[in-house]
Amino acid sequence: MPGSFKISSHQLMILILLYSVGTVILHTPSPLAGFAKQDAWLAALIGTGIALFFVWFYIRVGNLYPDLALDQINEKVFGKIVGKMINLTFFIWSFSTSSETIYYVGNFIETFWMPDTTLLAVNILLAAVVIFTVRLGLETFTRTLEIFFIPVFLLLIVFLISIIPEANIQNILPVFEDGAKPVIRATLFYVSVFTLSPVMFLMIFPSKVSERKKGGKAFYIGTLIGGIILILVIMLDILVLGPDTxxxxxxPSYTMAKKINVGNFLMQIEAIIATIWIITTYTRVVMYFYVSVVVFSNIFNIKDYRPFTTALGMIMVFYSSIVFPTVPSSGEFNKNIWLFYAATYGLVMPLLLFITAKLKNIIKKPTIANYDNKMHFSIWLDWMIVMNIYE
Structure with missing residues (x-):
């Protein structure tokens, strides 16, 4: 059955790492620089530290009921009716975000590679790959990512090393020129795109991880390495292009790659950053769509989610073509709305879940203690009656 799979801690680490880089590596440096200018890398550094704290919190939430996925924990803690209502909104969030991510990839391909191809055609092709992947299952997907991981990591190293000669240290100075307020605003934006959305990994952690103790370390390592990669890329964007550009x-990362020139031999390797971005974004959209389909099927108590993949995939294609009327509107959504949208499910939902579960345990313990006291008193009373009979 689709729900009976298990993945290793190593596969979980790769999945989290590639997911964390995702859309962030290409589109996030621009709004970060818009908020904090040359201090954008500081926002990424602080945001990565906050992300590690959130990982600790998510692990605590997952360990409340380690054999259950997040949507199942919601129903167990909040009750069937309230839990399903929460899961319905969780489905809407993950599903709409998968459509938005499809839009980002399609818009990039249409803008930079295939300007004569309609966005809908590109989105249909991308969605078909995502639907096929989700139908095969997450276990097959994570094994495929193990194959992709080494080439992607090597390409990233080549990219980072090749761009260093183009860096200008003056572009990153002075530090904190406009004070701490812009950095705080940029940090909140970075947290919204990097830190909060990994809450959906509670759909597979720790219930679907074969090595649960190592799974927690994999969660930390994947997030940390992903954060370090993003800090370096954002810093190099500022160093090479300058904060205004x-x-x-x-x-900006794609534009930066065009400036690479090593001995008039290694030039115009922007395809490297594009390949890295597409593979990592593919990882992110598959995870969003997988979670949405699984949550949707669980709402109706259907064990096999695969029959829903095609229908929901078609809706995803349609929604991706209308979700943002213009490119600037997508930027405004990410800057001004996404933080509150992501915080609802990345912070508020797990926090309420954790607090409610702990309160239920606190209320339950005195009840058990009273029951034990009554049992002890009953046994003592029975013993006294027996002793009186024999006397």
Whole structure:
């Protein structure tokens, strides 16, 4: 059955790492530089530290009921009716975000690679790959990512090393020129795209991880390495392009890759950053869509989620074509709305879940203690009656 799979802690680490890089590596440097200018890398550094704290919290939430997925924990803690209502909104969030991610990939391909191809055609092709992947299951997907991981990591190292000669240290100075307020605002944005959405990994951690103790370490390592990669890329964007150009460019990392020139031999390798971005974003959209389909099927108590993949996939394609009327509207959504949207499910929902579960345990313990006291008193009373009879 689709729900009976198990993945290793190593596979979980790779999944989290590639997911964390995802859309962030290409589109996040621009709004970060818009908020904090040359201090954008500091926002990424602080945000990665906050992300590690959230990982600790998510592990605590997952360990409340280690054999259950997040949507099942919601029903157990809040009750069937309230739990299903919460899961319905969780489905809407993950499903709409998968559609938005499809839009980002399609828009990038249409803008930079295939300007004569309609966005809908590109989105249909991308969605078909995602639907096929989810139908095969997450276990097959994570094994495939193990194959992709080494080439992606090597390409990333080549990219980072090749761009260093183009860096200008003056672009990153002075530090805190406008004070701490812009950095705080940029940090909140970074937290919204990097830190909060991994809450959906509670759909597979720790219930679907074969090595649960190592799974927690894998969660930390994947998040930390992903954060370090993003800090380096954002810092190099500022060093190479400068804060103003980075802020104005919709894909500064892609533009930065065009400046690579090593001995007039290694030049124009922007395809490297594009390949890295597409693979990591593919990982992210598969995870969003998988979670949405599984939660949707569990709402109706259907064990096999696969019959829903095609229908929901078609809706995802349609929604991806209308979700943002213009490119600037998608940027405004990410800057001003996404933080509150992501915080609802990445912070508020797990926090309420954790507090409610702990309160239920506190209320339950005195009840058990009273029951034990009554049992002890009953046994003592029975013993006294027996002794009186024999006397």
């Amino acid at each position: 980075t802020a104005r460019n919709i894909a």
